[in-house]
Amino acid sequence: MPPAFLIRPIDPSDDATMTTIIRTVMPEFGADGPGFAIHDAEVDTMYEAYAQPRHNYFVVERAGVLMGGGGIAPLEGGDVDICELRKMYFLPAARGIGAGAAMMQRCLDAAREHGFRRCYLETLTGMDAAQTLYKRSGFTALGNAMGGTGHDGCDRYFIRDL
Secondary structure (H helix, E strand, C coil): CHHHHHEEEEEEHHHHHHHHHHHHHHCCCCCCCCCCEEEEEEEECHHHHHCCCCCEEEEECCEEEEEEEEEEEECCCCCCCCCEEEEEECHHHHHCCHHHHHHHHHHHHHHHHCCCCEEEEECCCCHHHHHHHHHHCCCEEECCCCCCCCCCCCCCCEEEEE
């Protein structure tokens, strides 16, 4: 039996679909106003944005259909040894099948390969399933934001040692 999903590096042809996924999923959780990643310039050009040193973005496919993605990059305005888990969003059909845990592992492995020592992330109250995944993956809550992401709409912050 083939695997339920495939995780692979993003291709240029994935940009439009990932833009649609991000702009569909974020409003589902009320993350569509000012101060959220939905407004980041990279949302329209994910392949190009993550084709830089110490950046990776991966997509998840199910039956040949793109269902979500997640990536890592240096934490803007942060220490050189800290990366940020970025733009990890999945359509409902990709939730509950283990894709989130597999994507998390893929991203953390990439972070280690790039020499990062810690991984930071920002999220929002109400994204409860995501926060459960973060905690299961070894992240601990922080009391305040790190770096200069510009995502002041977020109100939950996590970090983990790699």
